[in-house]
Amino acid sequence: MKSYISLAVLGLVLIAAVMLYQLAPRRMRPVVLLAASYGYVWMLSGALLTFLLFSTASIWATGMVLDALRSRRAAELAEPGASRRAVKQRYQRLMRCMLATGAAANLGVLAALKYLPFFAGLAKPLLAAVGVAAPTAGLGIGVPIGISFYTLQAISYLADVYRGTISADRNPVRLALFLAFFPQIMEGPIARYGQTAARLWEGRPVTAEALFGGSARILWGLAKKLVVADRVNALVKAVFDDYGSYDGGVIALAAVLYTAQLYFDFSGAMDIAVGAGRIFGVSEPENFRQPFASRTASEFWQRWHVTLGSWFRDYVFYPVSLSAPVKRLSAAARRALGSRVGPVAASGVALACVWLGNGLWHGAGGQYLLFGAYYFVLIWTGGLVVPLAERLCLHMGIDRDGRAWHAWQHLRTLAVIVVGELIFRAASAEDALSMVWRLVTTFSFASFADGTVLTLGMDAADVAVVSVAVVVLLVVGHLRERGMHPLRRMWSCPWPARAALLLALAMVSVVFGAYGASYVPIDPMYAQF
Amino acid sequence: MVRVVRHIRSTAIALTVMAVAVALLAGASYVVMPKNNQAEFGQVDAAAHGVMGEPANSIDVLFLGDSEAFSSFSPLQLWGERGITSYTCATSAQRLSYTRTLLARALKRQRPRVVMLETDCVYARLTLGDAAFRLLSDVFPIFEYHDRWKHLRPEDIAGSVRQTWTDELKGFRLDHAMDIKAADDSSHMAETDKVAKVSRLNRLHLNEIHRMCTEHGAKLVLVSTPSTVNWNMARHRGIEQFAREMGVDYYDFNLGEHEVPIDWSCETYDGGDHLNLAGAKKVTSAVGALLSEVYDMPDHRQDAAFDAWNDAYNRYQQRLSAL
Numbered sequence: 001m002k003s004y005i006s007l008a009v010l011g012l013v014l015i016a017a018v019m020l021y022q023l024a025p026r027r028m029r030p031v032v033l034l035a036a037s038y039g040y041v042w043m044l045s046g047a048l049l050t051f052l053l054f055s056t057a058s059i060w061a062t063g064m065v066l067d068a069l070r071s072r073r074a075a076e077l078a079e080p081g082a083s084r085r086a087v088k089q090r091y092q093r094l095m096r097c098m099l100a101t102g103a104a105a106n107l108g109v110l111a112a113l114k115y116l117p118f119f120a121g122l123a124k125p126l127l128a129a130v131g132v133a134a135p136t137a138g139l140g141i142g143v144p145i146g147i148s149f150y151t152l153q154a155i156s157y158l159a160d161v162y163r164g165t166i167s168a169d170r171n172p173v174r175l176a177l178f179l180a181f182f183p184q185i186m187e188g189p190i191a192r193y194g195q196t197a198a199r200l201w202e203g204r205p206v207t208a209e210a211l212f213g214g215s216a217r218i219l220w221g222l223a224k225k226l227v228v229a230d231r232v233n234a235l236v237k238a239v240f241d242d243y244g245s246y247d248g249g250v251i252a253l254a255a256v257l258y259t260a261q262l263y264f265d266f267s268g269a270m271d272i273a274v275g276a277g278r279i280f281g282v283s284e285p286e287n288f289r290q291p292f293a294s295r296t297a298s299e300f301w302q303r304w305h306v307t308l309g310s311w312f313r314d315y316v317f318y319p320v321s322l323s324a325p326v327k328r329l330s331a332a333a334r335r336a337l338g339s340r341v342g343p344v345a346a347s348g349v350a351l352a353c354v355w356l357g358n359g360l361w362h363g364a365g366g367q368y369l370l371f372g373a374y375y376f377v378l379i380w381t382g383g384l385v386v387p388l389a390e391r392l393c394l395h396m397g398i399d400r401d402g403r404a405w406h407a408w409q410h411l412r413t414l415a416v417i418v419v420g421e422l423i424f425r426a427a428s429a430e431d432a433l434s435m436v437w438r439l440v441t442t443f444s445f446a447s448f449a450d451g452t453v454l455t456l457g458m459d460a461a462d463v464a465v466v467s468v469a470v471v472v473l474l475v476v477g478h479l480r481e482r483g484m485h486p487l488r489r490m491w492s493c494p495w496p497a498r499a500a501l502l503l504a505l506a507m508v509s510v511v512f513g514a515y516g517a518s519y520v521p522i523d524p525m526y527a528q529f
Numbered sequence: 530m531v532r533v534v535r536h537i538r539s540t541a542i543a544l545t546v547m548a549v550a551v552a553l554l555a556g557a558s559y560v561v562m563p564k565n566n567q568a569e570f571g572q573v574d575a576a577a578h579g580v581m582g583e584p585a586n587s588i589d590v591l592f593l594g595d596s597e598a599f600s601s602f603s604p605l606q607l608w609g610e611r612g613i614t615s616y617t618c619a620t621s622a623q624r625l626s627y628t629r630t631l632l633a634r635a636l637k638r639q640r641p642r643v644v645m646l647e648t649d650c651v652y653a654r655l656t657l658g659d660a661a662f663r664l665l666s667d668v669f670p671i672f673e674y675h676d677r678w679k680h681l682r683p684e685d686i687a688g689s690v691r692q693t694w695t696d697e698l699k700g701f702r703l704d705h706a707m708d709i710k711a712a713d714d715s716s717h718m719a720e721t722d723k724v725a726k727v728s729r730l731n732r733l734h735l736n737e738i739h740r741m742c743t744e745h746g747a748k749l750v751l752v753s754t755p756s757t758v759n760w761n762m763a764r765h766r767g768i769e770q771f772a773r774e775m776g777v778d779y780y781d782f783n784l785g786e787h788e789v790p791i792d793w794s795c796e797t798y799d800g801g802d803h804l805n806l807a808g809a810k811k812v813t814s815a816v817g818a819l820l821s822e823v824y825d826m827p828d829h830r831q832d833a834a835f836d837a838w839n840d841a842y843n844r845y846q847q848r849l850s851a852l
Contacts, residue, residue, distance in 0.1 A: 459679070461678075495542055499546045503546070503553060507553055510554070510671060511561075511675050511678055513675065515675075516672065516675065516676065517573065518676055
């Protein structure tokens with residue numbers, strides 16, 4: 001999609017949904033939200049809505065079976081003379097089997113629609129050996145909007161029911177709404193059932209405070225996208241499409257600007273989703289917590305795309321770490337390498353699974369696998385060398401709690417993030433490596449000195465706007481790090497101040513937004529993943 | 530009672546906020562509006578807007594359309610041959626929503642007798658979003674000219690909007706006048722039963738354009754200029770059918786009695802998509818004949834009030850000689 005269609009449709013659906021929601025009797029309000037959500041998916045993906053319906057039906061049925069198995073297990077355990085261990089083992093096997101079936105059904109649809117050509121390409125030599133031609137194209141039916149996001153939500157629901165964290169929902173409409181809620185389906189946040197389902201079902205009336213707070217958050221997000229993300233796109237695209245024509249300095253600038261573009265675009269979309277949810281009285285989980293304030297790559301991933309990181313932590317990292325083979329490996333590593341390095345070394349298995357999954361989740365391309373491998377190596381080896389680094393600092397007299405060390409950590413992490421995003425944006429893994437190589441070997445400030453960088457799609461005025469926006473975001477981020485929330489503080493102000501804020505935010509987008517004849521419209525960037 | 534008061538208060542607040550929003554948009558629109566219709570003042574598509582700088586009610590024929598129009602209709606040639614005053618309000622990849630806007634702007638100052646719409650833009654994809662954005666930009670020009678904040682001057686804030694400039698070529702373009710890239714016309718206008726449908730949104734816009742023309746006493750005429758790339762039999766049938774339904778005249782210069790004999794080996798500059806000067810001359814002559822014979826357009830060449838056209842024509846001839 002190369003237009004603002006999805007944003008425009010979201011705006012129209014939101015306005016219609018708010019009006020109908022408010023007019024509907026309370027018990028019908030969730031139905032209004034579900035109809036709006038399915039209408040939204042239908043408008044963007046047409047009949048591919050069927051796959052969302054399939055996911056909903058599959059997790060509802062699987063959840064019901066899991067709950068039934070749990071009840072039967074409890075009943076059998078209560079019977080006198082039952083072998084508790086045998087009963088528990090039998091039911092654990094059955095429930096695992098059900099969980100695997102439900103998850104596989106959902107992941108299977110995702111794989112078939114999104115990854116078929118990629119996996120076929122990887123398996124090409126194997127297929128060729130047995131005389132089968134690998135398919136070069138997908139199924140040719142497209143990919144429904146938000147499939148990567150709602151599939152993760154579906155699996156988290158099943159896993160939570162399996163673990164007993166939540167009970168299976170007997171109400172398929174409530175479950176459907178949890179999976180399809182329109183503000184979040186396109187780009188997340190990836191919510192857990194326990195976070196949103198109950199509130200969505202309550203059908204709370206839209207209050208003036210919620211409408212103001214939600215609208216302000218939506219306009220804030222829109223400004224982030226239109227003013228900054230779409231403005232830097234021209235330069236980013238020019239350089240990434242033809243990096244061989246530019247020196248390392250320009251490539252570094254493009255990588256920095258792409259990092260900003262992705263942050264402003266994605267976090268802006270999250271602001272819109274959270275703001276829209278707030279209007280309906282739903283607190284969506286936050287996806288960003290000032291990620292550029294991180295001091296390590298690991299911390300960055302606890303602040304950037306938080307719901308994806310926590311999903312991989314809870315549903316991949318912990319299960320793999322706690323599996324019997326990895327536990328045995330961990331024990332062996334502890335014996336061989338000591339109690340500090342040993343467990344970190346063994347955690348590499350779980351980390352590798354997380355980063356392979358994270359890379360693949362973003363897309364079927366070598367650059368995404370490289371992106372995952374990059375962070376795996378950084379985070380894993382980072383953990384391994386901590387004792388060594390501590391000793392080195394002690395030896396050199398460096399104060400690891402001092403400001404200078406913290407500043408160094410910030411700078412180092414920013415460089416790590418920018419290189420990571422360069423890999424992420426590159427057209428292929430080969431291009432990513434070539435760009436990094438070119439960045440290092442041809443780095444120069446010549447293009448800055450002679451003004452060439454101002455001819456690549458961003459003039460001095462564009463640079464000024466982006467700089468002001470970045471400073472505003474830094475100030476807001478700093479305040480939020482200190483526990484203050486400027487937008488939220490405005491809620492307690494009298495209505496003229498609140499209205500002035502709304503109008504100011506809207507006018508910033510209208511005047512300084514990068515839209516219209518001079519710009520290429522960019523649909524929300526994470527919608528493609 | 531408390532509830533009613535609260536309701537009235539909420540409504541008053543909402544109306545106040547909306548009124549302030551409209552005032553802000555209108556104020557910002559005024560500031561960013563180009564203060565003259567020249568590119569130097571920030572005017573978008575200045576050549577097409579040059580019609581606003583022509584003396585009031587001096588244009589008898591208005592040509593509308595996309596690049597097919599501005600590379601085919603030469604108003605100054607039409608003047609030299611027939612003494613007809615015309616202007617080409619054409620822009621690249623023009624969509625019908627913009628055609629409607631340009632027509633509305635031109636009709637504020639001109640009373641053309643004939644409005645000729647080149648039909649390639651009838652098949653340009655127009656989305657609801659495009660149409661809505663166009664409408665919004667027409668009401669609040671800030672949406673079209675918002676990027677002018679980069680070049681604002683003090684006079685933009687207090688100065689009045691004037692439209693005094695006109696294009697030397699009256700909207701015609703000579704950018705590729707002498708370029709040649711031969712076209713393969715072996716299958717041009719090959720017979721087919723297919724009819725290329727005009728989208729519902731484009732139909733709506735065409736009907737609106739027709740209504741505006743009728744309301745201002747102008748006759749809407751549809752014209753398809755020669756193009757081996759953009760025009761075919763299915764589109765011909767589609768426009769023929771639509772013109773019949775709408776009750777407007779339609780001339781296709783690609784075939785039949787009105788065919789303009791284009792030499793596709795040397796009268797196109799991009800392989801049959803657009804005509805070069807040699808091709809444009811033929812089309813303009815054919816249009817001139819139609820306008821004089823069928824629509825009885827007056828010849829103003831001996832009218833002293835139109836002396837500026839003779840001057841412009843002389844400069845045009847000099848430019849052609851210099852090519």
